Amino acid sequence: MNWSDIGKTVGKVAPTIGTLLGGPGGAVLGTAVASLFGVNSKPDEVAKALKSDPQAALKLREFEIREAESLQDFMFKMEESRRLDRSDARANHKTHWMPSALTLASIVMVSGMFYLLAFGDPNEKTSEVVYLIVGQVMGVFTSACAYWVGTTKGSSDKNKWLGREK
Numbered sequence: 001m002n003w004s005d006i007g008k009t010v011g012k013v014a015p016t017i018g019t020l021l022g023g024p025g026g027a028v029l030g031t032a033v034a035s036l037f038g039v040n041s042k043p044d045e046v047a048k049a050l051k052s053d054p055q056a057a058l059k060l061r062e063f064e065i066r067e068a069e070s071l072q073d074f075m076f077k078m079e080e081s082r083r084l085d086r087s088d089a090r091a092n093h094k095t096h097w098m099p100s101a102l103t104l105a106s107i108v109m110v111s112g113m114f115y116l117l118a119f120g121d122p123n124e125k126t127s128e129v130v131y132l133i134v135g136q137v138m139g140v141f142t143s144a145c146a147y148w149v150g151t152t153k154g155s156s157d158k159n160k161w162l163g164r165e166k
Contacts, residue, residue: 006050007026014061019075029071106137107141110137
C-alpha cells in the first residue's frame with residue numbers, strides 16, 4: 001500500500017487531502033494524517049486506522065476545513081515546483097542532442113507502427129501485445145511533442161493570470 005492508495009480512500013470525504021496524498025508530496029501530508037489518528041506515518045498503519053476509527057471521515061473533514069489555507073498553499077507550491085521542474089528541464093536541455101534524438105526516434109517508431117498496422121496483419125496471438133506496444137509508443141510520442149510545444153493554452157492562460165508570464 002502507498003500514499004496514493006490512501007489518497008483515493010481519503011478523497012471520498014476530504015478531496016483536497018486525497019489529491020495531495022496522491023501527489024509527489026503525499027508522504028509529507030501523510031505524516032500529518034497519521035498524527036491525526038495517532039499512528040506511525042506508514043500508509044499501511046494509516047489505512048488500518050481509517051478502517052478501525054468510526055470517526056475517521058469526520059476527523060479528516062474537520063482537518064481539511066481547519067487547514068484549508070495551508071493545504072491550498074501546499075497544492076500551489078507543489079504545482080509551482082512541477083512547473084519550475086519542466087521549465088528548468090527545457091532550459092537545461094535546450095542545446096543537448098538527446099531530446100531531439102528521442103523525438104526523432106519516436107517519430108520513426110510511430111511511422112513504422114502505422115505502416116505495419118496499415119499493411120501488416122498481426123495474428124490473434126500477438127494482436128493484444130502489438131496494440132499495447134502501440135499505446136506505449138504513442139504515449140512517448142505525445143510526451144515528445146509536448147516537450148517541444150511547451151505549455152498548453154490553458155496553462156499559459158493560468159500563468160498570465162498568476163502574473164508569471166508577460
